[in-house]
Amino acid sequence: MATCGLIEYEDASPEVRAVYDDIRETRKTEYINNFWKALAHDPVTLRRTWASIKEIMVQPGVLDPLTKELLYIAVSVTNQCGYCIASHTAAARRGGMTDPMFGELMAVVGMANETNRLATGYQVEIDPVFRTWRTSSS
Amino acid sequence: MATCGLIEYEDASPEVRAVYDDIRETRKTEYINNFWKALAHDPVTLRRTWASIKEIMVQPGVLDPLTKELLYIAVSVTNQCGYCIASHTAAARRGGMTDPMFGELMAVVGMANETNRLATGYQVEIDPVFRTWRTSSS
Amino acid sequence: MATCGLIEYEDASPEVRAVYDDIRETRKTEYINNFWKALAHDPVTLRRTWASIKEIMVQPGVLDPLTKELLYIAVSVTNQCGYCIASHTAAARRGGMTDPMFGELMAVVGMANETNRLATGYQVEIDPVFRTWRTSSS
Amino acid sequence: MATCGLIEYEDASPEVRAVYDDIRETRKTEYINNFWKALAHDPVTLRRTWASIKEIMVQPGVLDPLTKELLYIAVSVTNQCGYCIASHTAAARRGGMTDPMFGELMAVVGMANETNRLATGYQVEIDPVFRTWRTSSS
Amino acid sequence: MATCGLIEYEDASPEVRAVYDDIRETRKTEYINNFWKALAHDPVTLRRTWASIKEIMVQPGVLDPLTKELLYIAVSVTNQCGYCIASHTAAARRGGMTDPMFGELMAVVGMANETNRLATGYQVEIDPVFRTWRTSSS
Amino acid sequence: MATCGLIEYEDASPEVRAVYDDIRETRKTEYINNFWKALAHDPVTLRRTWASIKEIMVQPGVLDPLTKELLYIAVSVTNQCGYCIASHTAAARRGGMTDPMFGELMAVVGMANETNRLATGYQVEIDPVFRTWRTSSS
Numbered sequence: 163m164a165t166c167g168l169i170e171y172e173d174a175s176p177e178v179r180a181v182y183d184d185i186r187e188t189r190k191t192e193y194i195n196n197f198w199k200a201l202a203h204d205p206v207t208l209r210r211t212w213a214s215i216k217e218i219m220v221q222p223g224v225l226d227p228l229t230k231e232l233l234y235i236a237v238s239v240t241n242q243c244g245y246c247i248a249s250h251t252a253a254a255r256r257g258g259m260t261d262p263m264f265g266e267l268m269a270v271v272g273m274a275n276e277t278n279r280l281a282t283g284y285q286v287e288i289d290p291v292f293r294t295w296r297t298s299s300s
Numbered sequence: 301m302a303t304c305g306l307i308e309y310e311d312a313s314p315e316v317r318a319v320y321d322d323i324r325e326t327r328k329t330e331y332i333n334n335f336w337k338a339l340a341h342d343p344v345t346l347r348r349t350w351a352s353i354k355e356i357m358v359q360p361g362v363l364d365p366l367t368k369e370l371l372y373i374a375v376s377v378t379n380q381c382g383y384c385i386a387s388h389t390a391a392a393r394r395g396g397m398t399d400p401m402f403g404e405l406m407a408v409v410g411m412a413n414e415t416n417r418l419a420t421g422y423q424v425e426i427d428p429v430f431r432t433w434r435t436s437s438s
Numbered sequence: 439m440a441t442c443g444l445i446e447y448e449d450a451s452p453e454v455r456a457v458y459d460d461i462r463e464t465r466k467t468e469y470i471n472n473f474w475k476a477l478a479h480d481p482v483t484l485r486r487t488w489a490s491i492k493e494i495m496v497q498p499g500v501l502d503p504l505t506k507e508l509l510y511i512a513v514s515v516t517n518q519c520g521y522c523i524a525s526h527t528a529a530a531r532r533g534g535m536t537d538p539m540f541g542e543l544m545a546v547v548g549m550a551n552e553t554n555r556l557a558t559g560y561q562v563e564i565d566p567v568f569r570t571w572r573t574s575s576s
Numbered sequence: 577m578a579t580c581g582l583i584e585y586e587d588a589s590p591e592v593r594a595v596y597d598d599i600r601e602t603r604k605t606e607y608i609n610n611f612w613k614a615l616a617h618d619p620v621t622l623r624r625t626w627a628s629i630k631e632i633m634v635q636p637g638v639l640d641p642l643t644k645e646l647l648y649i650a651v652s653v654t655n656q657c658g659y660c661i662a663s664h665t666a667a668a669r670r671g672g673m674t675d676p677m678f679g680e681l682m683a684v685v686g687m688a689n690e691t692n693r694l695a696t697g698y699q700v701e702i703d704p705v706f707r708t709w710r711t712s713s714s
Numbered sequence: 715m716a717t718c719g720l721i722e723y724e725d726a727s728p729e730v731r732a733v734y735d736d737i738r739e740t741r742k743t744e745y746i747n748n749f750w751k752a753l754a755h756d757p758v759t760l761r762r763t764w765a766s767i768k769e770i771m772v773q774p775g776v777l778d779p780l781t782k783e784l785l786y787i788a789v790s791v792t793n794q795c796g797y798c799i800a801s802h803t804a805a806a807r808r809g810g811m812t813d814p815m816f817g818e819l820m821a822v823v824g825m826a827n828e829t830n831r832l833a834t835g836y837q838v839e840i841d842p843v844f845r846t847w848r849t850s851s852s
Numbered sequence: 853m854a855t856c857g858l859i860e861y862e863d864a865s866p867e868v869r870a871v872y873d874d875i876r877e878t879r880k881t882e883y884i885n886n887f888w889k890a891l892a893h894d895p896v897t898l899r900r901t902w903a904s905i906k907e908i909m910v911q912p913g914v915l916d917p918l919t920k921e922l923l924y925i926a927v928s929v930t931n932q933c934g935y936c937i938a939s940h941t942a943a944a945r946r947g948g949m950t951d952p953m954f955g956e957l958m959a960v961v962g963m964a965n966e967t968n969r970l971a972t973g974y975q976v977e978i979d980p981v982f983r984t985w986r987t988s989s990s
Contacts, residue, residue, distance in 0.1 A: 163707055165423045165527055166537055193429065197415070200422040204541030207548075210631060211418065214624060218407045225404045229367055233374045233405065237412035239973035240378045242518050242794050245419040246412070247975060248430040251717055261718055265756030266363045267371065268973045269356045272759075274375035274384070276966035277335070280349065281383040283929040283958045284338040285303045285937060291331065292386040293577055301845055303941055304951055342955030345962075348766060355762060377559040380656050380932050385561060389579055399580055403618030406559045410625075414552035421515035421544045423523060431715055439983055441699045441803055442813055469705070473691070476698040480817030486907060487694065487824075490900060494683045501680045505643055509650045509681065513688035516654040518794050521695040522688070524706040542639045543647065545632045550651035550660070553611070556625065557659040560614040561579045567607070568662040569853055653835040656932050661837060665855055675856055679894030682835045686897075690828035697791040697820045699799060717975045745981070749967070752974040763970065770959045777956045781919055785926045785957065789964035792930045797971040798964070800982040818915045819923065821908045826927035826936070829887070832901065833935040836890040837855045843883065844938040 168199035178202045181212050188220055195249060228257045236271045306337035316340045319350050326358055333387060366395045374409045444475035454478045457488050464496055471525060504533045512547045582613035592616045595626050602634055609663060642671045650685045720751035730754045733764050740772055747801060780809045788823045858889035868892045871902050878910055885939060918947045926961045 171182055171194065181202075182194050201208045219230055231254040238246035251264070259267075309320055309332065319340075320332050339346045357368055369392040376384035389402070397405075447458055447470065457478075458470050477484045495506055507530035514522035527540070535543075585596055585608065595616075596608050615622045633644055645668040652660035665678070673681075723734055723746065733754075734746050753760045771782055783806035790798035803816070811819075861872055861884065871892075872884050891898045909920055921944035928936035941954070949957075 163423070164425060165421070165540065195427050195430075196424045197419055197422075200424045201418060203537055204545070206631070207418075207541060207545045210628060211415065211548075214411060214628070215415070217620070217624060218404075218411050223404045224398065224400045225370075225408075229370065230404075230408050232363075232367070233371060233408045234412045235973070236371045236374045237378050237409055238416055239969050240375050241413065241416045242968070242972050243416035243420055244972075244975075245424050245426055246416050247973065248426045249419075251975075252430045260362065261755055262362045264717065265759060266356075266361045266368075268970055269756070269759045270363075270368050270371045271375055271973060272763075272966040272970045273352060273356050274372045275379065275969045276962040277349065277353070278376055278379045278381035278384050278932070279929050279965045280339060280345075280958055280962045281335055281387075282381055282932050282934075283303070283925070283937065283961060284335075285301070285934075285941075286334045286338045286383050287302060288383055288386045289333050292333075292390045303954065341951055342959070344769070345955060345959045348769060349962075352762060352766070355758070373559070377555050380554070380558050382558075382561075385559065389561075399617055402579065403621060406556055407618070407621045409559060410552040410556045410621075413555045414548040416518070417515050417551045418544055418548045420518050420520075421511070421523065421547060423520075423527075439699070440701060441697070441816065471703050471706075472700045473695055473698075476700045477694060479813055480821070482907070483694075483817060483821045483824075486904060487691065490687060490904070491691070493896070493900060494680075494687050499680045500674065500676045501646075501684075505646070506680075506684050508639075508643070509646060509684045510688045512647045512650045513654050513685055514692055516651050517689065517692045519692035519696055521700050521702055522692050524702045525695075528706045536638065538638045542632075542637045542644075546639075546644050546647045547651055549628060549632050550648045551655065553625065553629070554652055554655045554657035554660050556615060556621075557611055557663075558657055559579070560611075561577070562610045562614045562659050563578060564659055564662045565609050568609075568666045649835070653831050656830070656834050658834075658837075661835065665837075675893055678855065679897055682832055683894070683897045685835060686828040686832045686901075689831045690824040692794070693791050693827045694820055694824045696794050696796075697787070697799065697823060699796075699803075715975070716977060717973070747979050747982075748976045749971055749974075752976045753970060759970075763967065766963060767967070770956075770963050775956045776950065776952045777922075777960075781922070782956075782960050784915075784919070784923060785960045786964045788923045788926045789930050789961055790968055792927050793965065793968045795968035795972055797976050797978055798968050800978045801971075804982045812914065814914045818908075818913045818920075822915075822920050822923045823927055825904060825908050826924045827931065829901065829905070830928055830931045830933040830936050832891060832897075833887055833939075834933055835855070836887075837853070838886045838890045838935050839854060840935055840938045841885050844885075844942045 164196065164200040166200065166203040168196055169202035170199065174202060175205065177205045178208060181205075181208050184216075185212060188216060197245065197249065228254065228259060231257050231259065232263075232267050235267060236274075239268070239271050240275060302334065302338040304338065304341040306334055307340035308337065312340060313343065315343045316346060319343075319346050322354075323350060326354060335383065335387065366392065366397060369395050369397065370401075370405050373405060374412075377406070377409050378413060440472065440476040442476065442479040444472055445478035446475065450478060451481065453481045454484060457481075457484050460492075461488060464492060473521065473525065504530065504535060507533050507535065508539075508543050511543060512550075515544070515547050516551060578610065578614040580614065580617040582610055583616035584613065588616060589619065591619045592622060595619075595622050598630075599626060602630060611659065611663065642668065642673060645671050645673065646677075646681050649681060650688075653682070653685050654689060716748065716752040718752065718755040720748055721754035722751065726754060727757065729757045730760060733757075733760050736768075737764060740768060749797065749801065780806065780811060783809050783811065784815075784819050787819060788826075791820070791823050792827060854886065854890040856890065856893040858886055859892035860889065864892060865895065867895045868898060871895075871898050874906075875902060878906060887935065887939065918944065918949060921947050921949065922953075922957050925957060926964075929958070929961050930965060 185194055186192055231250055234250045235254060238250055323332055324330055369388055372388045373392060376388055461470055462468055507526055510526045511530060514526055599608055600606055645664055648664045649668060652664055737746055738744055783802055786802045787806060790802055875884055876882055921940055924940045925944060928940055
């Protein structure tokens with residue numbers, strides 16, 4: 163059970179309802195998931211977090227929406243966040259992620275977590291050329 | 301300085317040279333980065349790690365190579381691995397990542413790290429519907 | 439179920455009972471939570487861990503007890519430790535944490551986890567002035 | 577060197593300058609630290625991140641500013657983020673953190689990281705009473 | 715329920731069955747644990763992961779098998795991975811880990827997680843002598 | 853430079869000197885590494901941390917000292933703690949860790965970090981049999 167419980171639409175303040183309404187309209191679904199209902203206990207954080215998610219994940223940009231969902235899963239898996247893995251895996255599937263795409267995503271995430279530790283454990287120094295490439299392209 | 305030092309091509313055993321040669325041929329560059337030269341102290345791990353990286357990152361699949369590099373950066377940043385951030389940022393740039401793409405990548409990674417903690421800190425339970433979606437699409 | 443099971447007071451050795459008694463007396467409650475009952479399988483670690491917790495969290499210092507509980511939650515949420523989030527959220531509430539305080543705590547924890555990754559992902563170098571301030575105030 | 581370099585005030589676009597100006601006015605200092613100069617390559621993320629930091633860390637709330645800085649350090653240390661440890665330790669000192677306060681902060685952060693792993697490693701189940709407390713106080 | 719469900723032997727493709735058969739033969743047991751059945755949705759990753767596990771954990775080396783299991787638990791606990799803690803604790807017990815060994819393992823893991831943060835939080839610079847020792851022994 | 857600087861023996865209080873003396877006597881070396889000199893700004897934490905390290909890492913137990921050092925490295929690498937990787941790699945080498953042992957250690961640590969994410973990402977449920985084994989051996 164969430165720390166402060168979940169706030170349903172009918173029990174929500176006008177401020178919270180406005181966010182719920184925008185989520186529904188933006189996502190074209192009546193469903194509000196538990197994350198937002200838990201966050202609704204702090205309307206300031208609810209509003210700011212939804213506004214940020216909308217700006218980052220919904221507004222058109224140079225990365226397509228499905229790629230962003232895959233990145234979200236990659237982070238959530240690395241952090242071992244059960245809720246976000248479940249919610250963003252569901253979102254990615256609705257957005258077109260197939261099982262083979264999920265399989266490759268997991269392969270990359272697993273490998274990156276492995277080589278992160280090999281690089282750090284072997285105390286490998288950053289190649290000067292990586293810094294050069296950075297400078298020249300900035 | 302790397303824990304066991306770096307092994308240059310001219311000092312490498314035939315087993316290690318074979319891996320270096322394959323890296324060069326696969327990547328179309330003479331440059332072998334420090335990660336592999338450090339790992340070369342353990343030829344078994346060098347061989348297995350390169351074979352895995354090649355299978356995951358180089359072999360054609362359903363995710364394009366640049367998306368995989370972005371995912372690699374997302375994991376490396378979440379784990380705070382300086383070496384891998386530098387090397388995969390360089391690789392992503394060679395693969396076509398522009399500064400606006402990097403900006404959006406960082407925005408998603410930052411946001412996911414934030415909401416991972418909000419979801420966990422509020423102890424939000426996974427919506428049953430997320431499990432349903434999983435079952436139905438598997 | 440805990441790895442080695444839980445040891446209840448009536449089944450405990452004198453060494454373990456002494457720690458349980460001190461927990462009860464210090465916390466003014468008969469309740470011993472599962473963490474200690476699980477740890478009781480290793481009396482040396484039980485004793486040392488309780489002594490450390492008592493010294494750090496119970497002994498008067500320059501930080502007040504509630505601030506220390508908030509810090510404990512901040513770390514536990516960042517590490518995604520479900521048990522410690524639950525136990526220290528309960529402890530903080532008994533110590534006076536209100537829902538608005540919890541809300542602000544989560545906002546700070548979420549934001550810090552986000553900017554930690556932005557700073558690392560952008561490979562930002564530490565401002566020399568931060569080192570100066572450190573030196574001058576030490 | 578930061579991935580995309582640092583953008584100084586004189587080279588900044590009007591959009592970026594507006595954020596820099598607000599940072600200066602809010603913090604009562606001419607100094608803009610590297611984090612913002614690195615982020616300035618993505619004006620959208622710069623603006624959103626500063627607005628969030630201002631709302632969370634600067635606006636008056638129920639937690640005092642110094643407590644928030646201590647929490648920020650707790651998260652940054654747990655994540656091993658060198659830049660944020662340096663910048664927020666400097667900020668906390670300007671805000672009144674003494675060496676004894678820093679010492680106690682580190683003691684709590686270290687201990688929490690230890691018991692997080694003991695609780696998880698022993699696979700301790702959450703005490704039902706912790707859930708009761710949550711429900712009753714929500 | 716696993717993201718893509720679990721694939722039982724009777725429903726498995728010949729490619730997957732070959733891996734299952736090798737797991738059974740190598741481990742001298744009919745039991746295939748859920749991890750492999752979940753991974754079986756991606757036969758390439760299943761095959762590569764099992765081959766790596768077999769090379770690292772099963773092939774004779776300079777570290778004995780039980781020490782490797784203890785190391786696996788140490789990493790899994792640090793990462794807060796519930797599944798791997800459960801599976802490798804079971805494996806370590808089958809391999810001879812006693813409760814006192816588990817207790818000492820947890821004590822080391824907890825302490826290392828604590829001092830990792832103290833070292834980073836105090837921003838301690840690496841002693842030059844540690845680099846010398848590395849160089850001389852490489 | 854460490855947050856509060858380093859305290860050398862000649863500048864240390866009697867309380868700190870007592871700890872330094874015990875470190876020297878216990879380790880049979882005049883050398884005090886930077887970690888302790890940084891921690892010396894908080895004599896209470898210095899004393900407690902050294903006492904814990906001595907109890908866990910130095911007192912004879914069922915795990916041998918070198919195995920404990922390998923576990924310490926495994927945790928430090930997983931947490932990406934540069935200082936502790938350097939100091940405990942040096943300690944392990946003095947304690948008999950050879951390059952092949954280091955290579956196998958890194959292979960296990962890398963692999964565990966990979967499969968931790970595969971297990972979590974695939975949302976694999978813990979096999980009931982793992983819980984049975986736990987119960988029966990407790």
